Amino acid sequence: MIPAHLPVQRPRDAKLLVVDAYGRISNAPRARFVxxxxxxxxxxxxxxxxxxxxxxxxxxxxxxxxxVRLASRPSLAGSDVRRFLAIVFGSGDFRTRTExxxxxxxxxxxxxxxxxxxxxxxxxxxxxxxLVTLGFDGTPQEVWAGxxxxxxxxxxxxxxxxxxxxxxxxxxxxxxxxxxxxSAGFALDWRSIHAMRDRGIAFATITLAASISxxxxxxxxxxxxFDEAYRIPESTASAIRRTVKQSGRIVAVGTTVVRxxxxxxxxxxxxxxxxxxxxxxxxxxxxxxxxxxxxSGTHEPDSxxxxxxxxxxxDVTLDAASDALRxxxxxxxxxxxxxxxxxxxxxxxxGNTDKLDIIQPRDEKSTDRSVAMGGARRDQCRDVxxxxxx
Amino acid sequence: MNADGRLHGIRVAITGGTSGLGLALVGECLRxxxxxxxxxxxxxxxxxxxxAHPGSFGIVGDISRKEDIHPIALEITADLGGVDVLVxxxxxxxxxxxxxxxxxxxxxxxxxxxxxxxxPFRLTKxxxxxxxxxxxxxxxxxxxxxxxxxxxxxxxxxxxxxASKAALHHLSRIxxxxxxxxxxxxxxxDPGDMDTPMHAVAVPDADPTTLKRPETAARELxxxxxxxxxxxxxxxxxxxxxx
Numbered sequence: 001m002i003p004a005h006l007p008v009q010r011p012r013d014a015k016l017l018v019v020d021a022y023g024r025i026s027n028a029p030r031a032r033f034v035x036x037x038x039x040x041x042x043x044x045x046x047x048x049x050x051x052x053x054x055x056x057x058x059x060x061x062x063x064x065x066x067x068v069r070l071a072s073r074p075s076l077a078g079s080d081v082r083r084f085l086a087i088v089f090g091s092g093d094f095r096t097r098t099e100x101x102x103x104x105x106x107x108x109x110x111x112x113x114x115x116x117x118x119x120x121x122x123x124x125x126x127x128x129x130x131l132v133t134l135g136f137d138g139t140p141q142e143v144w145a146g147x148x149x150x151x152x153x154x155x156x157x158x159x160x161x162x163x164x165x166x167x168x169x170x171x172x173x174x175x176x177x178x179x180x181x182x183s184a185g186f187a188l189d190w191r192s193i194h195a196m197r198d199r200g201i202a203f204a205t206i207t208l209a210a211s212i213s214x215x216x217x218x219x220x221x222x223x224x225x226f227d228e229a230y231r232i233p234e235s236t237a238s239a240i241r242r243t244v245k246q247s248g249r250i251v252a253v254g255t256t257v258v259r260x261x262x263x264x265x266x267x268x269x270x271x272x273x274x275x276x277x278x279x280x281x282x283x284x285x286x287x288x289x290x291x292x293x294x295x296s297g298t299h300e301p302d303s304x305x306x307x308x309x310x311x312x313x314x315d316v317t318l319d320a321a322s323d324a325l326r327x328x329x330x331x332x333x334x335x336x337x338x339x340x341x342x343x344x345x346x347x348x349x350x351g352n353t354d355k356l357d358i359i360q361p362r363d364e365k366s367t368d369r370s371v372a373m374g375g376a377r378r379d380q381c382r383d384v385x386x387x388x389x390x
Numbered sequence: 391m392n393a394d395g396r397l398h399g400i401r402v403a404i405t406g407g408t409s410g411l412g413l414a415l416v417g418e419c420l421r422x423x424x425x426x427x428x429x430x431x432x433x434x435x436x437x438x439x440x441x442a443h444p445g446s447f448g449i450v451g452d453i454s455r456k457e458d459i460h461p462i463a464l465e466i467t468a469d470l471g472g473v474d475v476l477v478x479x480x481x482x483x484x485x486x487x488x489x490x491x492x493x494x495x496x497x498x499x500x501x502x503x504x505x506x507x508x509x510p511f512r513l514t515k516x517x518x519x520x521x522x523x524x525x526x527x528x529x530x531x532x533x534x535x536x537x538x539x540x541x542x543x544x545x546x547x548x549x550x551x552x553a554s555k556a557a558l559h560h561l562s563r564i565x566x567x568x569x570x571x572x573x574x575x576x577x578x579x580d581p582g583d584m585d586t587p588m589h590a591v592a593v594p595d596a597d598p599t600t601l602k603r604p605e606t607a608a609r610e611l612x613x614x615x616x617x618x619x620x621x622x623x624x625x626x627x628x629x630x631x632x633x
Contacts, residue, residue, distance in 0.1 A: 047519050047520075047523055049463075049464065049467065049519065049520075051464065052464075077471075078467075078468045078469060078471050140468075140469075141447055141465075141469055144464070144465055144468040144469065145449070145450075145465055147464075148460075148461035148462075148464045148465050148468075149461055164457075164460070165460035165461070165464070166459075166460055166516075169460065169516065169519075170519070171518075171519065172518075172519040172522065172523075173516075173519040173520075174467060174472065174519040174520035174522075174523045175467055175471075175472060175520065176463075176464040176468050190518075190568075190572075193572075194571070197571060205523055205526070233523070233526070234527070235526050235527045235528060236526075
C-alpha cells in the first residue's frame, strides 16, 4: 500500500473498504461510513489525546545526543508520572527511518538524562539496549508542563513535515494519555457523531493509552503492543449492556478499543466500568466477546494491528481485502484510508460483491459472548508489565 | 443541593486567571470546592497566584498563540484529570490607549481577535472531547465566554474590542445550538463594568467606587455556571482516580 505522507486527518478523497460478515468486500467514500451502521448500534471510540512523547536531549554520562520516546506507563492517573517505559534512540530525528537510527550510548541504571526542562534517571534497562524505564524528577504538574512544552509528537519518516499536536489529536481527544494517536478516530468528526445520533446510533468512548506502534528494531517490535492502561466510564459500560440486551452491534473505532473492551470482558464476559491494563494480544485464536465490527486504518500483514483483524475475519477474507486495498490504491499508516470489518459469520459465504448495501441488519445477537477469550498470548507482554511495576 | 455546592468537585479551567475577573473566579470556584486550573502569560504572576490559592494549578501560556493552545489543553486535562467547565476569561483591549477605528493599527486589531475570538475558539475546540466526555458521563459541561456590553453597543474608541467581543458572543450562541445535544452548554455573559486592571487601562479616569467589584461578578458567574450544571447525587469517584 501507499504510505499516506500528508498529515491530513480527513482528506476529502479518503476511502473505506467494507468487509461484511460473509466476507463480501465493497468500497465507499470514508465520509459515508455512518451509512454502514444500523439503528441500535453502539459506536465506541478511544478519546485519548496524544502526548508529545518524543523528547530530545542529552545522556549526561557521555554528553551524547539522544531522543527518548515515551511508550507506556502503568496507569492513566495524571499524578502517576513517576515511571515511564521508553525507547531511546541515538542522535537524529524522525526524518531518518527508525530502522536506520543509531543506537543510544550504552545505558545503565542510574544514568541521568536531560530532556529540555526535564531531568530523569534510567531506572532499568529491560533486556534491550534501547528499552528502559525512566523516573522523572519533579511534581506531576512539572513533569506534565515539561512534556507539554518540550515534547514533539512521535512521528515516522513517511510524513516529511514535523507534526504538531493538532495534527495528532482526534476531534474527540480528551485525556492526554496516548503515546501515538489512536488514529482510527481521525475518521470521526462532529458531523458524523451528530449523524449517528440522528439515526438512532449511540456513541460512547473509552480511554486507552495507545502505545508506540514501531521501534525500528525487530526484536523490540516482537514485544509490541506494550501494555496499555485503559479506562471504561460507567456511561460506556451501561451503553454496552443496553446495546447487547437489545441485540445491537458494538462497533469499535480502532484496534485500541477492541483491546480495551475484550480485555475488560476477559474475566466475566461482560464489560465492567473502571480501569485496567490491557496486556493481551488479540489474534486469530481470540474469540471476540464484545466487539462485532471494527473501523480501522489499513494495516500491512506483518503488523500487530493486522493480527488483531484476524480475530474478525478468516485469512482468505483478509487476503482478499489486502488484494483490494493494493489494487485500488488505498493509503496506509495513520493518515491513510480505512477499513470497516464485521466479525464473520460462518454460516454462508455468498462471495464478493461491489454493492454498497451489503451489510444486512442482523435479527439476533451472535451467541458467543460467553465463550472465554482463548489463545491470547501473554508471554512477552507480561515481562514488560512486571518490569514496569518494579 | 443548593447552587453554591454544585461546583464541589467540578473541574474548572479559567484563562486570564491572574488578574481581575479571572483571578476573582479562581478564588470563588476554589471556595465552592471546585478543582481549578488557571492560565496566564507571566510565569512569575502564575506562580504567585498559585501560591496564594493552595490546591490550584497554574499554567503558563498565551491563548492568543496558536502554538500554545494544545500544550495548555494538555496541562489542563492532565492536572485536573479532565475538565467540566472552561471559562474563557482572558481578554485584550486591542489598542492601548483605546483608539478610534480609523486610528487602530491592524496588528492591535489582530491581537484583540486572536485573544478574544480565536483563542477561545481554539481552546474550546481542543478541550471539546474532554468536555463532551464529561457531559456523557453525567457530570455536565459548561463553556463560559466572558462577554461585554460592548459586544452589542457601539461605543466610540472600543472598536477592536467591541468587534471581537461581538464575534465571541455570536460564536457562543452558535456553538450552544450545535452542542446542546452533546450536553455541552456554551454561555456568553456580560459581567458588567468592573474595577479591574483592564478597565483602569481602558478608562483611566473612571471612579472605581462606581464600578462592580470583580468578586461580586465572580459570584454571579459561578452561580450561572452552577445553574447550567446538572444536580449530581454524589461526587464522581472517577475524578479522584484520574487526578
